[in-house]
Amino acid sequence: MFDKRLRQKLALQKEKGLYRNPPVVDDGDGRTVTVDGRTLVNFASNDYLGLGRCETLRKKASDAFSRYGTSSSSSRLVSGNASVIREAEKAYADYFGYEDAIFFPSGYQANLAILSTLFGPEETLLFDKHVHASTVKGMQLGTAPFKGFRHNSMGHLEKRLKSASGHPVVVTESLFSMDGDTPRLAELAELKKSHGFLTVVDEAHAYGALGTGGRGIAREVADVALGTFGKAMGLFGAFVLMPSLYREYLFNFASPLIYTTALPEAHAVTALAVLSEVERGDGRRERLSSLSRKLTRLLTDRGFTVCGEAHILAVQIGSEERAHDLVTKLFDQGYFAFTARFPTVPMGQAIIRLSLTANHTEKDLEDFSDALFRLSR
Numbered sequence: 001m002f003d004k005r006l007r008q009k010l011a012l013q014k015e016k017g018l019y020r021n022p023p024v025v026d027d028g029d030g031r032t033v034t035v036d037g038r039t040l041v042n043f044a045s046n047d048y049l050g051l052g053r054c055e056t057l058r059k060k061a062s063d064a065f066s067r068y069g070t071s072s073s074s075s076r077l078v079s080g081n082a083s084v085i086r087e088a089e090k091a092y093a094d095y096f097g098y099e100d101a102i103f104f105p106s107g108y109q110a111n112l113a114i115l116s117t118l119f120g121p122e123e124t125l126l127f128d129k130h131v132h133a134s135t136v137k138g139m140q141l142g143t144a145p146f147k148g149f150r151h152n153s154m155g156h157l158e159k160r161l162k163s164a165s166g167h168p169v170v171v172t173e174s175l176f177s178m179d180g181d182t183p184r185l186a187e188l189a190e191l192k193k194s195h196g197f198l199t200v201v202d203e204a205h206a207y208g209a210l211g212t213g214g215r216g217i218a219r220e221v222a223d224v225a226l227g228t229f230g231k232a233m234g235l236f237g238a239f240v241l242m243p244s245l246y247r248e249y250l251f252n253f254a255s256p257l258i259y260t261t262a263l264p265e266a267h268a269v270t271a272l273a274v275l276s277e278v279e280r281g282d283g284r285r286e287r288l289s290s291l292s293r294k295l296t297r298l299l300t301d302r303g304f305t306v307c308g309e310a311h312i313l314a315v316q317i318g319s320e321e322r323a324h325d326l327v328t329k330l331f332d333q334g335y336f337a338f339t340a341r342f343p344t345v346p347m348g349q350a351i352i353r354l355s356l357t358a359n360h361t362e363k364d365l366e367d368f369s370d371a372l373f374r375l376s377r
């Protein structure tokens with residue numbers, strides 16, 4: 001009976017064109033991936049600066065694992081609260097301009113922890129409707145009431161602010177993971193001034209890649225910010241930046257932090273090396289930005305509607321089946337890209353999500369836009 005229900009639901013996903021069955025990737029060098037012995041140009045990686053495969057970090061990480069071992073073997077709340085992790089957290093807080101920081105095993109867990117723990121029935125969470133699934137899950141797990149506002153609509157947010165009961169907390173992202181756009185931060189800052197709310201900003205796709213020294217773009221408005229190591233920082237895990245009081249509170253009450261094994265010390269040592277790479281990453285950031293502008297231009301010149309203000313571009317396709325068909329054909333032509341379909345984006349608004357890395361070549365972009373143009377006619 002139970003198996004039958006699972007099979008029925010999977011069959012329904014297939015019927016709706018929503019079934020997920022990602023290809024198995026054998027290898028890659030940051031710019032490309034190898035699947036079934038074929039090398040494809042990768043437009044689906046979040047390794048924006050190309051640090052994930054860079055020689056310096058590989059060496060730092062392997063030395064660190066060699067020196068510190070492979071596991072912390074315990075939660076931070078038991079014996080996993082290593083001094084080197086603390087040192088790295090302080091370095092991250094300093095670099096990004098916050099009072100304090102906590103490392104988490106993943107951004108998903110970090111969002112669960114922040115949103116389900118810090119806020120309660122006294123607050124009302126007002127969230128941009130396009131925030132990441134982990135943020136939504138975090139709000140669902142918590143006790144604070146939550147209400148969405150239209151994507152990037154400061155007007156709609158203001159309306160929500162006026163009718164909010166309880167102390168409002170605005171929850172948004174600085175560079176949206178699927179749309180690739182940014183909120184109007186100056187307007188958000190104005191609203192913050194007039195309404196006095198707290199702001200939680202997920203900077204997962206901005207840290208490392210955007211802002212002065214890769215410090216992201218939302219410091220002016222964010223009280224709490226989330227960064228993931230698994231994107232431009234080329235590692236894994238996540239960090240949350242915040243006032244010391246919030247850190248103390250999370251250490252005492254955040255179940256996703258208390259009941260999980262800490263990242264190993266070797267991670268913290270590597271994270272310090274990542275920070276140095278980010279600090280001297282202007283060349284990589286400039287290249288990423290110039291490639292992003294070029295791909296946007298190439299695609300719009302060929303008649304595509306493209307959203308995205310930086311290194312994440314969302315090519316608007318619409319139908320789930322058509323988007324799926326296009327990426328399958330792109331795959332056959334040597335390109336690895338993926339569609340974002342319902343429930344990641346609203347039904348009937350499927351996109352092809354392209355992400356760039358500083359390692360792409362100009363020719364990769366020219367050939368890709370030609371291929372997409374040919375296939376979509």
Ligand SMILES: Cc1ncc(COP(=O)(O)O)c(C=O)c1O
Pocket residue numbers: 105106107108109111132134173177202204205228229230237238
């Ligand atoms: C905006 C955003 N926040 C959080 C996460 C989760 O981070 P992690 O991959 O470290 O779990 C992701 C994606 O992975 C994301 O896109």
